[in-house]
Amino acid sequence: MVILSAPSGAGKSSLAKALTADARFAVSVSHTTRAARPGEQDGVHYHFVDPAAFERLVAEGAFLEHAQVFGNRYGTTRAAVESLLREGRHVILDIDWQGARRIKALWPEALAIFILPPSLQALEARLRGRGQDDEAVIAQRMAQAQAEIAHAGEFDHIIVNDEFEEALADLKTLIAEGRRRRPLHYDPGLIAPTGA
Ligand SMILES: Nc1ncnc2c1ncn2[C@@H]1O[C@H](COP(=O)(O)OP(=O)(O)OP(=O)(O)O)[C@@H](O)[C@H]1O
Numbered sequence: 001m002v003i004l005s006a007p008s009g010a011g012k013s014s015l016a017k018a019l020t021a022d023a024r025f026a027v028s029v030s031h032t033t034r035a036a037r038p039g040e041q042d043g044v045h046y047h048f049v050d051p052a053a054f055e056r057l058v059a060e061g062a063f064l065e066h067a068q069v070f071g072n073r074y075g076t077t078r079a080a081v082e083s084l085l086r087e088g089r090h091v092i093l094d095i096d097w098q099g100a101r102r103i104k105a106l107w108p109e110a111l112a113i114f115i116l117p118p119s120l121q122a123l124e125a126r127l128r129g130r131g132q133d134d135e136a137v138i139a140q141r142m143a144q145a146q147a148e149i150a151h152a153g154e155f156d157h158i159i160v161n162d163e164f165e166e167a168l169a170d171l172k173t174l175i176a177e178g179r180r181r182r183p184l185h186y187d188p189g190l191i192a193p194t195g196a
């Protein structure tokens with residue numbers, strides 16, 4: 001279990017995707033109430049649901065963790081993680097610091113890594129360069145960035161994603177070292193039921 005968190009635009013999704021070039025790794029597909037961006041596919045990038053459906057899943061205890069981020073709700077279902085574990089894959093969670101804190105409480109063995117941008121200017125340039133969010137969304141995410149970065153110290157490791165290939169190499173090294181210390185194999189039965 002590898003948790004990747006970062007302020008929006010720092011590059012965690014790009015790093016997570018690059019890791020999945022190794023078929024042993026897979027990114028858990030979260031549920032969200034956010035609208036799909038152009039090119040995003042339901043069931044691939046997220047399970048896109050309306051607020052009522054999300055609330056039903058909360059009530060059913062379907063989520064290992066869920067949080068409100070940038071005015072939308074996001075959550076990791078037990079089913080999403082279990083299906084990957086059953087396939088024998090190493091699970092990557094691309095989640096915010098609130099979710100990371102919850103998953104670490106459930107699985108202290110999970111490797112939690114915080115991705116930092118080289119600067120706030122670079123972060124803003126990346127959000128704009130991605131070309132998928134309007135000005136209001138970019139302003140909201142930049143306004144939250146420093147508050148999110150304040151949680152970086154809660155993570156096992158911090159990687160600065162300046163040169164992408166270097167950051168990816170650092171990430172692979174940390175995962176390999178983590179695996180030597182603690183194999184990334186978990187019994188799905190260990191997943192504790194939780195509604196929060
Ligand atoms: N090292 C890098 N140098 C320059 N651009 C980068 C680097 N890493 C990622 N990017 C670019 O920055 C943009 C944001 O990356 P990405 O979508 O992976 O961020 P994110 O942290 O997952 O954001 P979000 O939390 O909003 O999903 C993308 O256009 C990506 O191609």
Ligand SMILES: Nc1nc2c(ncn2[C@@H]2O[C@H](COP(=O)(O)O)[C@@H](O)[C@H]2O)c(=O)[nH]1
Binds near residue numbers: 076100
């Ligand atoms: N706590 C959780 N946070 C999640 C989950 N899925 C994504 N996220 C985080 O939300 C923000 C915004 O994502 P975006 O796709 O709208 O840019 C980002 O920090 C993600 O890591 C989740 O299941 N739980």
